[in-house]
Amino acid sequence: xxxxxxxxxxxxxxxxxxxxxxxxxxxxxxxxxxxxxxxxxxxxxxxxxxxxxxxxxxxxxxxxxxxxxxxxxxxxxxxxxxxxxxxxxxxxxxxxxxxxxxxxxxxxxxxxxxxxxxxxxxxxxxxxxxxxxxxxxxxxxxxxxxxx
Numbered sequence: 605x606x607x608x609x610x611x612x613x614x615x616x617x618x619x620x621x622x623x624x625x626x627x628x629x630x631x632x633x634x635x636x637x638x639x640x641x642x643x644x645x646x647x648x649x650x651x652x653x654x655x656x657x658x659x660x661x662x663x664x665x666x667x668x669x670x671x672x673x674x675x676x677x678x679x680x681x682x683x684x685x686x687x688x689x690x691x692x693x694x695x696x697x698x699x700x701x702x703x704x705x706x707x708x709x710x711x712x713x714x715x716x717x718x719x720x721x722x723x724x725x726x727x728x729x730x731x732x733x734x735x736x737x738x739x740x741x742x743x744x745x746x747x748x749x750x751x752x
Contacts, residue, residue: 617647617660638675642667696742703752709733710749717747 624640646664649655655663699719707723708716710731717726717737728737728749741748 614647614650617643617650617664621645621647634675634679638671639668642671696744696747699739699747700742701739703736703738704749706731706733706735706737709735710737717749 621640621642621644624636624643626640628634628636628640642664645667646660649663650660704717704719706715706726707718710726710728713727713730715726715728715731715733716723718724724747725745726737726739726747726749729751731737731751736752737749738752739747740750
């Protein structure tokens with residue numbers, strides 16, 4: 605085992621780093637990437653100076669522990685992108701409060717309205733085609749409207 609640690613060299617760290625990063629592609633979870641990055645950095649540092657195997661293992665441990673706050677900072681920044689568009693996966697909620705023109709009249713509480721390139725079912729008080737309605741509630745693929 606001592607010979608294995610003595611044989612640790614620059615290329616071994618670089619290969620380990622690339623291998624861990626490739627494994628991250630096979631089993632994504634954003635965990636192996638940071639270990640691979642740490643191993644890669646140790647390999648690059650070993651090119652600059654030739655540390656002992658103990659120093660290499662300590663560097664790997666320090667870089668791995670330092671990668672956790674780096675990952676958290678990166679994750680928080682990427683979460684901010686989704687906060688800039690709060691309706692990203694809830695498009696119907698973005699329609700609430702907007703006004704549209706009825707395409708087909710609301711008869712017995714049911715009608716349709718065209719929004720962009722989609723025809724939506726609407727529920728609300730009876731109204732003739734061409735009336736302006738305001739969306740008051742979104743429920744799945746059905747919108748509840750009121751006369752505007």
